[in-house]
Structure formats: C-alpha cells, structure tokens
Amino acid sequence: MSKRLPTSTAGSLPKPSWLAQPETLWSPWKLQDEALIEGKQDALRVSLQEQQQAGIDIVSDGEQTRQHFVTTFIEHLSGVDFEKRKTVRIRNRYDASVPTVVGEISRHKPVFVEDARFLRQQTRQPIKWALPGPMTMIDTLYDDHYKSREKLAWEFAKALNQEAKELEAAGVDIIQFDEPAFNVFFDEVNDWGIAALERAIEGLKCETAVHICYGYGIKANTDWKKTLGSEWRQYEEVFPRLQKSNIDIVSLECQNSHVPIELIELLRGKKVMLGAIDVATNTIETPEEVAATLRKALQFVDADKLYPCTNCGMAPLSRSVARGKLSALSAGAEIVRKEL
Incomplete structure (x- = not known):
C-alpha cells in the first residue's frame, strides 16, 4: 500500500433489499437459481461501488454472496450434515441450531474463488477477502465424528488453506480469518488456536490478517458486553x-x-487494522471522532502499520447508516493523514 493509513471494512456490508431481507443476519435469499447468481454479482458490484464512493482504499465483496460468514464456507465441505441439527451454545453466549460433523472433513471444490475472481475483474484496488477462522468454525457446529475441538480445527485449517491458496491465485491481496472465538476461549487459543490459524496460512505469499472482535451488534452480543465490566481486557x-x-x-x-x-x-x-467505527449503533461517527480514535492508537502502533477499519461487519445495519459510517472512516483517516 503506497497510501498511508489505508482504510478497509472488517467484512460484511448490508445486502440490497432485492437480494435478501435487510438488517437481518442469516437472511434467506429472495432469488433462486440463475437469478440468484446474477443478483449476487450485481450486489457485489453495488457494494464495491459504495466502498469506492466512500473512499475506502482496500475493498472487499461486502460478503454479498454469502448468507453467513461461517456456515456458507462449511456448506461446501463434505463431512457436515446440515439436515442433522443440534442446538449448541455459540461462544458461550447464545443457543443456535447448527449442523453436525458426521465424517471426515474435506474440501472438494472452491467456495469463494469465482466470486473473488469476479471482484478482481471489477477493480484495480487492493482487495481483501474474509474467511472464517478454524476455531470460530468449530464453535458453530456439533461434532459427532472427531470428538476433539483441536482435531476438528486442524481439519478445517487444512481446507481453509486450500481455499486461501486459490484466493491468492485469483488476485486477492489480503486474506483475513475471522476469529471472534479468540476473545472467549483463551486457553485453547494459546494451546492450539494460533497454531491452527498458522496451518491455514501455510505457504501463502499474500498478506494475512486475523480479525478478533466483540461481535455484531445483535442482542446476545450486546448483553454479553454488559457483563464484561468497565475494561475489556480479553485481548x-x-x-x-x-x-x-x-x-x-x-x-x-x-x-x-x-x-x-x-x-x-x-x-x-505487527500491522493493526483498527476498528474506528462502532457497528452496534445506528449513530454515524463524525470524521473528528474517527480521527481521535486513530490518534490514540498511533501512540501504540507505527503510522506505516495502522490500517483504519470498522469494529466488525455491518450486515445488520441499514445501507444508509453503513454508507455514512464508511464515509466517516475515510474522512477521519484523511484528517490524520494530513497531520502526519
């Protein structure tokens, strides 16, 4: 990146209302078959344009082609039965009905590679692609086969590595692994979580990122945050x-x-993608508020390593709020750029 303080988003952006139900996680598609493929590509184009108009430097697909940041990847692997469902606690916070691991995990076909290729054709800007991290994947399933969180994470890491290598070949500049579970299972993270992540990035030449946040602005997450006290020291x-x-x-x-x-x-x-936009509120930050957050961070990270970003994905927000927040992020970064 030649530009200082290059901006990006953590991942998801709101989907257009003609593609899926707005302001909803796991929102079902409103189109099917060929129309769905075309609709997803159109949404990806729109999402890219909104990022560009807001002045975002490192662009993404806005996760327009996937229903959910974890399960869409898992759906394409063998060894997981989506009909056989169990209710589990997700990140010790809320119950969800999830698929069951019934056999060996393997990846027989690319998951996002075509989408990434499509995005690459639309822009010359650096592109970032998000994948779920191994630990967050195992936390969104019921394992009836390996009976070991570590073993299952390792198998997922191998599948993720195959996908990541093909994404890199398709022209992705930064591959990001989403690991909100890293804020919850500290012993496991240090015992084998980071090792599984390193297995997922093995052999990659493009840049790699890990995204660790406190989650979308949904009730289960905001309730959990209230229990964390006045200082969140999980990191x-x-x-x-x-x-x-x-x-x-x-x-x-x-x-x-x-x-x-x-x-x-x-x-x-390390380079730091710093969340300077709150995704759990509809209030749009002012550029000055964003700049203030970035200035504070510059005490602890070198200017050439600071990448202003959003706290988490913005899928549950309205498009106008998301648009406003992206513009504020760009404008805030520009204020600080001038000061450097």
Whole structure:
C-alpha cells in the first residue's frame, strides 16, 4: 500500500433489499437459481461501488454472496450434515441450531474463488477477502465424528488453506480469518488456536490478517458486553502470542468499546487494522471522532502499520447508516493523514 493509513471494512456490508431481507443476519435469499447468481454479482458490484464512493482504499465483496460468514464456507465441505441439527451454545453466549460433523472433513471444490475472481475483474484496488477462522468454525457446529475441538480445527485449517491458496491465485491481496472465538476461549487459543490459524496460512505469499472482535451488534452480543465490566481486557490474553505468530495483520475493535487502547502495544511490530467505527449503533461517527480514535492508537502502533477499519461487519445495519459510517472512516483517516 503506497497510501498511508489505508482504510478497509472488517467484512460484511448490508445486502440490497432485492437480494435478501435487510438488517437481518442469516437472511434467506429472495432469488433462486440463475437469478440468484446474477443478483449476487450485481450486489457485489453495488457494494464495491459504495466502498469506492466512500473512499475506502482496500475493498472487499461486502460478503454479498454469502448468507453467513461461517456456515456458507462449511456448506461446501463434505463431512457436515446440515439436515442433522443440534442446538449448541455459540461462544458461550447464545443457543443456535447448527449442523453436525458426521465424517471426515474435506474440501472438494472452491467456495469463494469465482466470486473473488469476479471482484478482481471489477477493480484495480487492493482487495481483501474474509474467511472464517478454524476455531470460530468449530464453535458453530456439533461434532459427532472427531470428538476433539483441536482435531476438528486442524481439519478445517487444512481446507481453509486450500481455499486461501486459490484466493491468492485469483488476485486477492489480503486474506483475513475471522476469529471472534479468540476473545472467549483463551486457553485453547494459546494451546492450539494460533497454531491452527498458522496451518491455514501455510505457504501463502499474500498478506494475512486475523480479525478478533466483540461481535455484531445483535442482542446476545450486546448483553454479553454488559457483563464484561468497565475494561475489556480479553485481548491481553492472546495478543502476546499473536505478536509472535506468522500472521501479518491483527484486526481489532476500538470504537465505543471498553478496550484499553494501550493493549495494542502488545502487538508492536505487527500491522493493526483498527476498528474506528462502532457497528452496534445506528449513530454515524463524525470524521473528528474517527480521527481521535486513530490518534490514540498511533501512540501504540507505527503510522506505516495502522490500517483504519470498522469494529466488525455491518450486515445488520441499514445501507444508509453503513454508507455514512464508511464515509466517516475515510474522512477521519484523511484528517490524520494530513497531520502526519
């Protein structure tokens, strides 16, 4: 990236109302067959244009072609039965009906590679593609086969690595792994979670990122945050190990959260995608608020390693709010760029 403080989003952006029900997670598609394929591509184009008009530097697909950031990847693997469902606790927070692992996990076909190729054809800007991380994947399933979280995570890491290599070949510049589970299962993260993540990025030459946040602005997450007290120090448990890992970029949440900003110091040397936009509110930040968050972070991360970003995905927000937030992110980054 030649530009300083290049901006990006954490992942999802709202889907157009003709494609899926707005402001809803897991929203079912309104189209089918050929019309759905075309509709998803149209939505991807629109999402790209909205990022470009807002001045976002590193663009993404806005996750327009997937229903959910974890399950859409899992649906394409063999060994998981979506008819056989069990209710499990997701990240110790809320119950969800999830598919069951019934046999060996394997990836027989690309999942997002065609979509990434399509995005690559539409723009010359750097593109980032998000994949679910191994630990977050195992937390969204019932395992009736491996009977070991670590073993299952390792199998997913192998499948993710195959996908990531093909995404890189399709022209993706940054591959990001979403690991909200890293904020919950600290012992496992340090025992084998980061190792599984490193297995997923093995052999990649493009940049790699891990996104660790406190989740979408849905009730289960906002209720959980209320129990975390006035200081959220979860990052303290995993940042030291991530700092030593092979991951290039750590994407984290800062805006309106109770994360003590000095924890970023624990990542010194890594690139930091800093969440300067709160996704759990419809209030649109002012450019000055974004700039203030970035200035604070610059005490703990070098300017050439700071990538202004959103806290998490924006799928549950309205399109106009998401648009406003993207513009504020760009404008706030521009204020600080001029000061450097």
